[in-house]
Amino acid sequence: MAALVPEVLTSTHVEKMNKKKPPKRYWEETENTDQRRPEEEQGTAVQNQNKSTVKERSLKRKNGESLEKKDPFSGEAPIPHKQLQKFQRGEKYKVPAGARQRLKEAIISSEAMSELAQKQAARYDLLLPEDAGFLEGDEDEDTNTISQDDIADAADITSGSKYFNLHLSQFGPYRLDYGRTGRHLLVGGKKGHVACIDWQSKDLMCEMNVMETVNDVKWLHTEAMFAVAQKRWLYIYDSKGLELHCVKKFNDVLRMQFLPYHFLLATASATGFLQYLDVSVGKEIAAICTKMGRLDVMSQNPHNAVIHLGHPNGTISLWSPNQKEPLVKILCHRGAVRSLTVDKTGTYMVTSGLDRKLKVYDIRAFKPLHSCFLPAGASCLSLSQRGLLSAATGDIVQVYQNVLGSSPVSKPYMAHRLQGQIWGLAYCPFEDVLGIGHGEGFTSMIVPGAGEPNFDALDTNPFRSSKQRQEWEVKALLEKVQPELIGLDPGQLSKVDQASFEQRHKEHVEALGFDPLAKDKFKPKTKKKGRSSAGAIEKRKRKVAHEDQRDKIRQTVQERTERDKEQKEKSNEKKNLGNKSTLDRFRK
């Protein structure tokens, strides 16, 4: 009834032909016919003129069977399980037994829809054709001994030109920031030199000296504006170098982070304040006194827009603008935290401290995964889109591969020596490039496999025109995420507010006098022949009592046994590995 569909035709001339096939009877041997088919196919393939097969074929043609061609790949193309899993959102919900019709329909339809979405997304994954680069050394050659010049020589001209140095020795160590699309670079020297460059064309957009100490520089949502944390106030300039704002509410800012989907500029100041500025309306959203002293280590979690701050007492605190106290506080180092960074998926956090350790944390569980000891601790850390970690140890930049796995690393993937202290490290998005700001200027270093090869042109398009940029800006502003939604769990919005739900439900129950959501009590059926005596009924009731509780217990018991089994296996493996003897080689 719903959509108007042309009347379905039950049969056509063509279909009738198919139906001509005599029905298969159970007493007829099915195997013979099954066998015949592959034979036949082989015969056609090899052009075998075997008499019997020819006869069979002709026979079949007479029956009108061979006229139809079977589609060897009927139905939809299968999607690999792995790909499907990649796009899975939550667990599938089974329709509970005894659910009402409407509920059943609602659940079934929503499940079907989410399955469709998942399938389609997995199918469209095919449209991400680019692969990431990598660096491979010869036999017994460490990749970290390959110099940048060699790489630049070996690579094509465009890629080779991505390795370059800017000699800016006058205005001291540089901080840097790449725009979200990866085309624009902003560098700020400590002694006041600020410049923004379209680094791929080496086109200087603006350059100036603010005549003040520059603590940090940051692009805002587009390449049209950037923020500079100067000695006293926070300034906002446009890409021509024109001063747009001097935000006097933000003083002594040391580090800044820009949350692109919330349009929030988070600043950490020397006075211990963490402040949020909404750049779309120019309003201060929150000012939190952290009471943790000078805040000069800062990073954001791109997954949930939580700000991570590192403190001199070795702790790292996680902040949202909605709470005056840290969401989480983790003791990471025995000395002060020097630097920290969070990976794109918001799963891992890498920290380095004065105790010269580099630690990898799983910030979903807040558990340390592994830690390693760097000879001279890392002063700057940065994670690329594909999980390469760069660490600045003194005047050397080291790049590590597979840091985020479970096994600790033993040696770097790449290394590069620079002049002067390193002050800023940042990977360029969608490029295999690591930008390094140091005492002698800026260096762009090639790191194969750093950047994400496939970009979402609707979100961040490196090749967008100014018109596209304008349109994107409008769309992004319309889709702006409210700062209230920032929290540890970004999916919080899709959950029912349990506390107020319970409160409301309680009130509702009081008003009604009964609980509408309560499960119906088990009512034993009346049975005959004395089996419905009070005792029997009581017995039957007891059989189903605490069913949900029993389920839970059953589940936990099962889980426990599984865990035990796993542990046992693990220990067994260990034992087996550990007890290798010299006589083992005699074993077969």
Added chain:
Amino acid sequence: MAVESGDEDDLSINEQAISASEDEEGSDDERKHKKLLEAISSMGGRKRKKQSERSEASVQVSEFFVNAEGTGEKVNISDLLGTVEKTSGAANKTKKQLRNLQNSKGTLALPLNKQQTEKIQRGIAYEKTTKEVSCWQNIIVQNQKAEQIVFPLNQESLGPKQVEQVVAGWKAQTPLEQEIFRLLHSNSHPVNDPVLTPVEEASLKAMSLEEAKIRRAELQKTRALQSYYEAKAKREKNIKSKKYHKIQKKGKRKEFLKQFEEMVKTNPEGALEELKKMELSRMEERMSLKHQNSGKWAKSKAIMAKYDDSARKAMQEQLQMNKDLTQKIVVPSDDEHESNEEGLETVPDFVNDPEPIIDPVNPWMRVQLTHEEPEVSCVTTDEPQTAEQENEEEELIGEFERKRKLRQADEEDLIPTEEQSKRAGLKKILAQNEVVEEDVVEVSDKEEEEEEEDEEEEDVSEFNTLFRLMRNEKTLEGTNQTPQGLNTPEREDEEGLLNEGQIRVRNIEDLEILDEDTAVGEATSEPPNKKKSEIDLKKVLTKDAKVVKVPFLPTVVEEEDHGEQISIIKEAFAGDDVISDFIKDKRKQEAAGKPKVVDLTLPGWGEWGGVGLKPSRWKRKRFRIKMASSPPRQDRKLPDTIISENRNTSIASHQVSQLPFPFQNTAQFESCIRTPIGQTWNTQGVVKKMTKPKVITKLGAIIAPMVKEDFINKTTTSAGKGPAIMLGENKRANKGREWSSAKHQGRRGSQKRKKQQT
């Protein structure tokens, strides 16, 4: 009762007769008097049956006492009833009916009053309208449930139509066409699919006479054979001798094995089927305890086995049977492999077996040269180690069996020595698959001795026995555990001395920081219910660090010794102990989160109060209210983390706090909204599908209210199984039917309307 009613009937008859005669003869006093008398007599208690007398002459004289009174009159029901009562042959039913008729001769009932009639009418009207309205129910529910409705509802689809649809609209119009189609239909010619006429089909189906004869003969033959076979089976079944059946079974099994081997070579499919059967029997065996040692017979035999050799043998045979049956069968995987395997089969398996006369000390001599897994049957093994064990064990069993046979064949007169009995015991153990803790060394020693003893005997007959045993070995393969396998812990102990494993090198730092592994070990060793409210200092910052090799060392920092570094760091941070500070902080937070005890005691109330006096214990107990404990902290198992327990209230205003209608709990609702519908997360097609509007109206089109005919027609056409294309008269006939039905409905509808109006 019956008699009484009969009397009354008589009376009534008389009365009627009287009244009739009155009219005829006018006033007659005598009669009146008689009537009166009769009436009086009838009032009396006793009722006599009176016979009516013939009072006057009449034309018709009945021999059955019937008077001629009232001749030519109409027959009354009462007349009939009277005769019915008397005749026994009349049906009970008719009797009853007649009686009812008579009883109901009273006056007509009063018409119902207005209210009641109206009530009844209303009821009927309600029923009718519900019937009428409820036929809309389906379509309405359907429309409510529909994901999308396009208005106006029955739009003609635009765009190209299918050929069949266009053709279906065509009618045979000219007389020639009509005639043609009439002809076609009259001869039951297929109009749609003109390949074969039914006659042709029928002729195709029919068989020739010879064929039929042959077929009949075949059937006869098979029937006869079947009956012979049945008779034979019955005869054999009646034989009661157990021995006979036993022998029969054995013979059958042997034959089957032979056949099977042949079948493997010639007809692999048949063999596969046989294998399936074997699998089935295996299942059955595994399910039952038929050939286990738990039966009554088996138990008795087990007792006997100690003294009686034959009993022991029988027992073993049974267990062997069980083993054979429960053996897992591996199906040969592919046709390609089959040819290979067949090739391999020409070389017997024992070629690769280790030679029986070997140096027991040399481990290399025991090794099979190249070991392939047997293709017919084997246990799928995960680890190569178990496979080895099985191999060895198989050897062992083979050895035993061989010896036993030799002994039986050659030296039956020998008295079983102590060793032999030992061996038998061992054999039993092996056969029964029992888990026995026995020393490997012992076993192997025994083995060696035996081997040395039997060397000479074996030399000659070994080959024959080997051949004979080949199949057994195949089937035996991989069923049992080795005694050596059982003794692995001991071996481990031995090997502990020659440990090659890694030695964990501990840093100085590690001394203070507990390794995670050891922590886990501790956790397992400690009783789990031990409370850990205290934060262990050693558990904070537990990850040990791995030193990373760097290609070139930084120039700024000089190389230092590891220990020195630590001491320097320690010096630098001697003042601030970060860990203890952190722990203090955490304790504080925990304490703040705990519910406080409310003290409502009033000192001096009901007892003496004053300085230095405390309220009594019972009072304190009574008036100090403990609040319910808060749920466990999220960070209770993370010693170096503090997770804030504050609820994020800012997001609450955006969240859903009331469950929408069909959902009964939050999990259901959350699962239903877990997939986002935005463009950012979905492909274009899915977004369109997810966000399509529920109702679409065509611009400018008139949306008429739904008519009953719309959906009723639809359902009938969809339900009807008629061919898609109907040409000529057929179609018209169908249409006519439809039309007539519609008309009928319309008429019915109008009738209803009329009724409602009235």
